[in-house]
Amino acid sequence: MSITAQSVWNNCLEFIKDNIQPQAYKTWFEPIKAVKLTDTSLSIQVPSKFFYEWLEEHYVKILKVSLTKELGETAKLVYIIKMENTYGNKQPFTEKIPSANRGALKSQDVDVPLNNKSPELRNPFVIPGIRNVKIESQLNPNYSFENFLEGDSNRLARSAGLAVANKPGGTSFNPLLIFGGVGLGKTHLAHAIGVDIKDKYPEKTVLYISAEKFTQQYIDAVKKNNRNDFIHFYQIIDVLIIDDVQFLSGKTGTQDVFFHIFNHLHQNGKQVILTSDKAPVDMQDIEQRLLSRFKWGLSAELQNPDFETRVSILKNKLYRDGVEMPDDIIDYVAKNIKSNVRELEGAIISLIAQSSFNKKEITIDLARVIVEKFVKNTKREVSIDYIQKVVSDYFQMDIDTLQSKTRKRHIVQARQLAMFFAKKFTKASLASIGSQIGKRDHATVLHACKTVDNLSSTDKQFRKYVEDISKKLSV
Ligand code: ADP
Numbered sequence: 297m298s299i300t301a302q303s304v305w306n307n308c309l310e311f312i313k314d315n316i317q318p319q320a321y322k323t324w325f326e327p328i329k330a331v332k333l334t335d336t337s338l339s340i341q342v343p344s345k346f347f348y349e350w351l352e353e354h355y356v357k358i359l360k361v362s363l364t365k366e367l368g369e370t371a372k373l374v375y376i377i378k379m380e381n382t383y384g385n386k387q388p389f390t391e392k393i394p395s396a397n398r399g400a401l402k403s404q405d406v407d408v409p410l411n412n413k414s415p416e417l418r419n420p421f422v423i424p425g426i427r428n429v430k431i432e433s434q435l436n437p438n439y440s441f442e443n444f445l446e447g448d449s450n451r452l453a454r455s456a457g458l459a460v461a462n463k464p465g466g467t468s469f470n471p472l473l474i475f476g477g478v479g480l481g482k483t484h485l486a487h488a489i490g491v492d493i494k495d496k497y498p499e500k501t502v503l504y505i506s507a508e509k510f511t512q513q514y515i516d517a518v519k520k521n522n523r524n525d526f527i528h529f530y531q532i533i534d535v536l537i538i539d540d541v542q543f544l545s546g547k548t549g550t551q552d553v554f555f556h557i558f559n560h561l562h563q564n565g566k567q568v569i570l571t572s573d574k575a576p577v578d579m580q581d582i583e584q585r586l587l588s589r590f591k592w593g594l595s596a597e598l599q600n601p602d603f604e605t606r607v608s609i610l611k612n613k614l615y616r617d618g619v620e621m622p623d624d625i626i627d628y629v630a631k632n633i634k635s636n637v638r639e640l641e642g643a644i645i646s647l648i649a650q651s652s653f654n655k656k657e658i659t660i661d662l663a664r665v666i667v668e669k670f671v672k673n674t675k676r677e678v679s680i681d682y683i684q685k686v687v688s689d690y691f692q693m694d695i696d697t698l699q700s701k702t703r704k705r706h707i708v709q710a711r712q713l714a715m716f717f718a719k720k721f722t723k724a725s726l727a728s729i730g731s732q733i734g735k736r737d738h739a740t741v742l743h744a745c746k747t748v749d750n751l752s753s754t755d756k757q758f759r760k761y762v763e764d765i766s767k768k769l770s771v
Pocket residue numbers: 443444445446450476477478479480481482483484485609637638641
């Protein structure tokens with residue numbers, strides 16, 4: 297029987313599988329490919345630097361044990377990092393990095409630093425003394441890691457956040473982009489990273505700012521002829537956290553200035569943390585060069601929490617508030633509110649409030665009433681206005697643009713989608729839909745509905761628009 301890279305690796309995997317959680321195995325080991333075996337050295341291919349760092353940090357021991365079993369005491373592991381080709385160029389970006397020498401695997405490994413940025417570089421523009429200016433971090437201490445409960449839905453983002461907090465600017469997660477739907481904890485996690493950094497490195501300048509406020513500041517600076525001061529201010533930050541970067545869509549001036557600030561910080565080994573309600577691939581009207589920067593580090597998604605996580609979030613909240621609540625009620629709330637942690641918290645808060653104000657005992661019936669009210673309250677009525685709002689928000693244009701007479705393709709498509717959904721989700725007539733969406737006639741609406749039907753069966757991107765918007769309209 298001949299020994300191949302594959303056979304050696306399969307044996308390792310068998311051993312590893314027996315010794316770690318199934319989910320972890322699936323996440324961290326299934327994507328690995330064994331590519332080469334020479335003597336006692338096995339090369340495995342991993343999909344990113346993050347992967348490599350994660351394996352080194354968490355699984356190097358088990359890797360060593362399993363590989364030594366297979367190849368003896370001189371066993372050596374070589375990682376080959378093969379990143380996804382994300383920029384549309386055909387040439388995949390490949391890099392070969394020997395396993396860092398931690399004495400874990402016997403080898404003549406060289407420790408290749410992953411980070412080739414020198415943190416020592418100084419900003420030549422910084423006015424002497426300005427470092428002493430105290431910059432308020434704008435962080436909310438209540439948003440801590442401790443309070444950010446872990447679950448499958450957020451494990452990757454949370455751990456990456458912790459890694460960044462331990463070594464700001466010193467990991468390959470730079471920038472760290474946290475993305476996910478409304479109310480899933482992006483803002484909380486972004487603050488937690490900042491709070492933790494401030495705790496561990498009090499001398500570091502950390503700044504949290506929403507993209508909206510950043511934009512406003514920039515507009516003001518331009519008005520007051522202070523553009524350079526604005527840029528210099530941001531260039532002295534050690535850890536810059538920008539929340540909801542999707543807000544920069546279509547704002548080319550702000551994107552431009554952010555691009556320069558970003559480059560400066562990144563080159564100087566400073567940490568950038570971003571949040572967004574979309575993955576980089578789904579961001580519209582963000583310049584390509586900025587998008588490609590977003591993809592330099594790690595994009596980690598926050599997903600909808602599963603039932604167990606929802607229960608632990610509720611229990612944690614109750615515990616912190618010093619309130620006791622029967623398990624069946626907690627289960628009931630967790631079962632019925634699924635897609636948004638903010639709503640989950642909202643429901644439990646009103647439940648507590650109801651019972652304490654009205655001195656009512658918390659019963660399943662009370663929970664049912666409140667959850668129902670809560671779910672109903674958050675359900676928006678589907679009107680043609682609302683549809684136009686959702687569609688124009690989705691494409692990051694305003695309603696006036698959507699209704700305008702322009703023939704620009706993406707605007708026409710947005711308008712047609714609005715008409716299509718108005719037909720689908722309301723009882724309004726074609727004529728009435730037309731008159732409300734930019735004063736068009738019924739034939740235009742009919743044509744729009746047909747076009748959307750056609751396009752969604754032929755154009756994959758377009759079908760995704762339809763699916764995304766349907767989802768938004770049916771929550
Ligand atoms: P987003 O910025 O994604 O819209 P937020 O960060 O504002 O969401 O989170 C909404 C609420 O849910 C906050 O009160 C936050 O503390 C809470 N929350 C979200 N995720 C978690 C979690 N994993 N553990 C505890 N609380 C959470």
